[in-house]
Every structure is written in structure tokens, then in C-alpha cells.
Amino acid sequence: MPSLPCFLSFPARRRGAATAGPGASGAGSLAGETAAQRGDSQGGTQGGTQGEASAEAVRDAVVLITGAARGMGLLYARKAVAAGAAHVLLWDVDAAALEEAARELEPRGSAELHPLALDLADREALLAAAADALATFGTVNVLINNAGIVRGKRFWEHDPAADIEATLRVNTLAPMWLTRALLPAMLADRSREARILNIASAAGTLANPNMSVYASSKWAMLGWSESLRLELEKDGHRHVAVTTFCPSYVSTGMFEGARGPFLTPILTPETAASAAWDGMLRRTPVVMRPWTVKLGAALRAALPTRAWDVVGGKVFHVYSSMDKFTGRAGK
């Protein structure tokens, strides 16, 4: 995608014949047409059943990962390269970290890497990049909406633009804008399976002091993502599977200082990313990790609010988990 103004010129390796298949959008498809562009609805997989953990959906695929420069996004990128993706589009606002990530990923497989420095909060820039990706590859087969930011403070301390609007733009609106832009081509290309992995959070299932805006962004993400899944299933688009991931705290640095609630150890990025990735491959609707995330959501739904306040606050210590939050760079 060298035409993009903020494209990082990274020496990408070219794939061989494996990219030439329908919907694979390999080197051949850059000049020619993809299954989506042809409106090809013949043959191919029309949607497997939940439980299959095959990497078939990723092999020779065009994979787009947001927030791919570090943390779990970089781990999804590693998995995509290892699984034999043809093209991996790495989008992140941090140009330097992105370049480093691409350099690290390059020798791990034969995927062609496409790092793009992009602020997802900028809708026009995001839509331009999505249009460019569609023009180049015809479709995206695997979309991972992973980028996220957090502000750990009382609600009344949030700046309306830099905290509230930024959080909702990056965590909630950008995944919707991007999915809206890419989905028509995904639906049209029935020649192979497609996947959308939306990274929500345990914060999308429970209220928590010092993360009101972040929690709201993830509640919205969960409600949207699950509704999208149901719409696709209802309208027979079985080849596009949506998975929503709700992890508790993960030691990437994003939630530095936060303390895991009772029976809820802070997950390693590897454990969390593997759970999300496997769930995506298996077409699992919602993945929650660790198991106490599901327990907390069930108790919250079953108990009267004041009773849950006691259980969640004083027994599980959810409500004090952000007390010592510093975040990355103390933000």
C-alpha cells in the first residue's frame, strides 16, 4: 500500500504461488481481481461449526490487526504470520514501535507485512486506509479490532476531548467504522471463511471505579459485537464469524499498577492472546478469561445491585482493583 501518505516503507517479503488462490489476495491479486471483486459466490467453505480450531481461516489470508505494534496486537500478528497468512496489515498510531514490530515479524514467516502508521481516532484517515486496503487486496479475510486506550481516573477528572472522546473513538467507534467499511467485501467473498475478532474486556461486563469511560467503551463494544454476530447468523452469512474477547487484567503495561481481583490472576499476554486467537478460529461467540470473569458477570446479573456491590467490592475486590493504577508512562 505504498500510496498511503503515512505508510512505513518496510521491505516486505513476497509470497510465492500460495497467494494466488481465490480470495487469497496475494501478489497476483494486486494486479488482478479477487473473489470479492468478482462477486464469486461459488465453492469454498460456507462456514464451519463451532469447535474447529483449524488455522484454515488464516492460511493465505489477508489479516488486518489494529494496535499491532505491541502488547496483544503484536502477538496476534505473530500468530497470523506463523499460521501462514499471505498479507498482514499492521495498523498502529506508534510509528516507531510499528517499524520495530515489522522488523521482528519479518523473519518469522513468509507473510507480506504492511505496517501503517495511523491514528484510528481519525475517522477520515481510517476510512481512507480501509478504502486503500480494499482497493489493494479486494477484501480482508481476518479483522482483529484490538487497539485500545485507557484512562484510569474518576469520571469527573476526565477531559471531555482528550479522555472521553478519545477513548470512545479508539475503543468503540474505530472498530465500528472499520468493520462497517470492510464487511461488505467480506460478505461478498464466500469463497473462504472470514473472521472478526473484537477485543472488549472484562470491563465490558462489570462497572468499576476509576475506569468509567473505559468500561463504557467496552460495554458498547460487547453489545455491538454480539449484535453483529447475531445479525450475520440470522441473515445466513455463516462464512463470517464474530468473536468477542473479554479478558481481565493482562500484563502488557496498559494497566500497570492494577491489581487482579480475588481468584483472578493477572494474565500473561501470551495466555490471553492465545485464548482469543483459538476462540476466533473455533468461531466461539464470546471468550472470557480467566473463568472468574464469567462468574462475576453471572453473579452481577443474579444478585440485587447492593448485594453484588458487597460481593464484587468486598469479597472479590473488583472495586479496588484500579486503586493503584498508573498505566503506561504513568498516564
Ligand SMILES: NC(=O)c1ccc[n+]([C@@H]2O[C@H](COP(=O)([O-])OP(=O)(O)OC[C@H]3O[C@@H](n4cnc5c(N)ncnc54)[C@H](O)[C@@H]3O)[C@@H](O)[C@H]2O)c1
Ligand atoms: N492489558 C489489559 O489488561 C487488557 C485487559 C482487557 C482488555 N484489554 C484490551 O486489549 C486490547 C489490547 O490491549 P494491550 O494490553 O495489548 O494494549 P497495549 O497498550 O499494549 O497496545 C495497544 C496498542 O494500540 C495502539 N493504539 C492506541 N491508540 C491508538 C490509535 N489511536 N490508533 C492506532 N493505534 C492505537 C497502541 O499504540 C498500542 O500499540 C485493547 O483493546 C485493550 O483495551 C487489555
